[in-house]
Amino acid sequence: MIPAAFEYKKAGSADEAIALLTEYGDEAKLLAGGHSLLPLMKLRLARPEVLIDIGNVADLSYVREDGDHIAVGALTRHRDVERSDVLRSALPVLAHVASTVGDPQVRNRGTIGGSIVHGDPASDLPSVVLATGATLVVRGSGGQREIAAADFFVDFLETAVAADELLTEIKFPKSNGAGWSFQKFNRRAQDWAIVGATVVGGDNPGVSLVNMGSKPELSVAATEAMASGASPSDVGAAAADGAANPPEDLSANVAYRRHLARSLVERAVAEASN
């Protein structure tokens, strides 16, 4: 449980982090809360030569209302997302989902940006990004760009963020009182989801799935079904059948996973429509 040797750099600001990323290129990894990266390093499954610690970049930790959306700084800890009054009233689904991540230690350290850029199909917060149709703001040596949620998750543990870029902010559309539901099926209170689903209702509905593919996925078929007013069970079926490549592991084979996805989405749609 000792990582391979690495060089440690501390970035005081986003610009400093970008400068360091530009300097070290592929050899470097950003370190935010460390709760995904460090376990991989300790198992020596990841061995970056340089770690750029952005954990103390305070100006990237915020939750702000900004017109029709809410801006969340990438370095905001899960705990602060969970407890944000702004989110609790304007985007309760995000605060709620953050409260189901891991245990209090994980939530006190882990950041929303780290969770999203890590791109783990089993992680919870990307499902909110997808279901709400959020926009991701990244910055690199070439300047700033915005990426739509649907274009952000590329493959297993791979996102559209380039090696010299930093995710700085996530812009979530306000929910304006629309219904929502998050369903997480796991065995122990603090586990990752075996299957999970986030559903948001309202004018721009969205259905996304946790741990049903090789990356965090918006269920396009289920989202369309929901938009066209389909019944909860039809939306559930669309989500389950639409998942192209569900993983298979000790907890669930493909058939059982699809069953869980169908049932959880059905339940979530019913809850979000109430």
Next chain:
Amino acid sequence: MSLVGAKVLRKEDPNLITGRGQFVDDLSPAGTAYVAFVRSNEAHGRITNVDTAEAVAMQGVLAVWTASDVADLPGLGVPGLERPLLAADKVRFVGESIAVVVAETRAQAVDAAEAVLVDIDPLPASPTIQSAIAEGAAPLDENVGANVIFMLPIEDPDIDPALAAAPRRLSTRMENNRCVPTPIETNVVLADWGPSGLTLWATHQAPHHLRNTVATYFGLAQDTTRVITPDVGGGFGAKINFTPDLFLVPALSRALRRPVKYTQTRSENVLMMYHGRAQEVDIDVGFDDDGSLLALKVDVYQDNGAYADPTGMGLPALTTTMAAGCYKIPKVAVGWKNILTNATPVAAYRGAGRPEAAFYIERIVDMVADELGLDPVEIRRRNFIPEDEFPYATHSEIAVYDSGNFAGALDELLNIMDYPALVQEKAAAIDDPTKPLLGIGFATWLEIAAFGPPGALEGFGHLASWESGQVRVQPDGSAIIYTGASPHGQGTVTTLAQIAADELGIDFDKISVRHGDTATVVQGIGTMGSRATAVAGESVKQAATKVTEKAKLIAAHLLEANPEDIEVNDDAFSVKGTPAKSVPWSEVAWKSFQNLELPEGVDPGSLESTVHNAPPNFSFPSGAYGCVVEIDKMSGDTRVRDMYLVDDCGTVINPLLAEGQVHGGVAQGIAQALYEKMEYDANGQPLTATLVDYLVPGAPDLPTYTSSRTTTVTPNNSLGAKGIGESGSVGAPPAVVNAAVDALSHLGVRHINMPLTPQKIFSLLHEGGA
């Protein structure tokens, strides 16, 4: 006022909860070097090459050893089936040590271990009982040539006729899942072999056993071999036995002439610490239309893992000894096979053989009840050994049940759980889409504990089976108790102090209990087999009584009274009938060291005594557990909603600690029933090698327990205490599984192997048990 029976808070806790405990990894003598292992990533294969050249040259590296460096160090375990300290030409399980690196820092050692290159030609692997005994399975041990390394056939000629004569019969095969003990503290070994001898700090449950074994192994004298087990963070049986690191680390210290420390990682722990359970069983039972059990045949297949540990080989003996549980069955015959597999070696794990036995018989009783349409409570009542038949001789020479009242415990269980209401609730839930399925399960279990009768432990390599207790009064009237038990979470420091306080009349706060150091504790055996209270507690009690008798001689002299008239209470001696005539313990203690103050015939420093207590028989704690499970109809997710626990462990010394032992044991039992199983793929690759995949439940996943007690004392010690350390892990698994089977019985489900994973239950729900 008696402290035995009082809810006294633990003496151990202030240190532990303020972070002042001392665990082996907290210790690093000056000059300590650090160890890392190179491990096999194949389950079975021939080592064709180990290249250490790069590692040897790395910064800080002091030594890199492979099998050839330990060629003069013998293997461990069962003669003819030894486990090498480092794998030589073959590896037999994933995780087996192939090379060991020592370096100035732990990080350097880990880096260098990674640089050791190992080539292995894989062989076909047999990670399970069935694959290991299949035709043509590659033998793990080519000298033995077969994977069944020991077999006790069922030879009783009367069993088959008895089964044939029974009006009804049932046969079944069950599994008992392989569990990983996962104590919070992994194995840590620190050895300092200097000119004056070897000091070995270890996370172990039996320090003297380890000292004796290590001394013999290296040809050292015992007086210069010192084993210290400081605070130990749990063991659950997996720290009774010997692993290669306990011998390799001292050997490295001897060679390098400096202290050497190995701290096992959690990932290593899952693969390297002995696993538990890992059985299959074939059972035949004969019974009549009333549900009376007439004949029972039990054939156990014990998965021993890649190397046979002596305790691991003994597990099926314990299982079959307890095969009949608390039932009167006229004919019982047993047999077993010990089997090598390409998986982590198996040894004792909380309950060690008895949870398996209780699981089998409690499941069988439910199956028979189901077959006859009898209530599970009723069939138990019909078969219990009656209260007036103790001591009760079983089919096994080892097991003569000391005492019990099985019907009484069941009565108490039905007192604390509303069975009729639950039955109604269950029936109503089946077709109510808003409700989970409900199941009610019972286990009226018993187990064998207080491992202490002569002969109980010698067969496992221990010096003897007694436990020692020593009482030494200090000049100020405080007392130090030394115990050969080696507690690692049980709270024995507190219970022994309670027992001593009652006998000595010394204030509880002036009594310390020391353990876990072979240089200070006379001789000892250790903590295992639910023996500390019943066996060590009794030796402390007897030693304290002897000291008190001697102290009364001195007090009588000082008070100018007859020794027979002296009483001791509240830290003072007084004359019966004239309480004003008294002398404090502190004065008696002080003067007990002063020649001029002592009566004739009493030597200075005589207020100490050592007793090695060996009880005449084992004791048999028992209980009645009731479990209510809920099964989510959508997912199959199965949770324990209520757990009702009636324990009979004889006299309870400290109700808080007894209940704590039950809670922990029940948690482990629920864990085995619902969550835990070490899984391997067909090639012997572990699939549950981290705590993300091997599901140890936490507090939020467990119910609140409702508990009660009945008391039948044991005649085997003057306390009347039977032992409680393993009870929960014995009684809980069958209660949970019986409840789950009950919940699914309307679908035709008759048995489910553990763990009851959602996917497994889901498939039963949706395939109608087919």
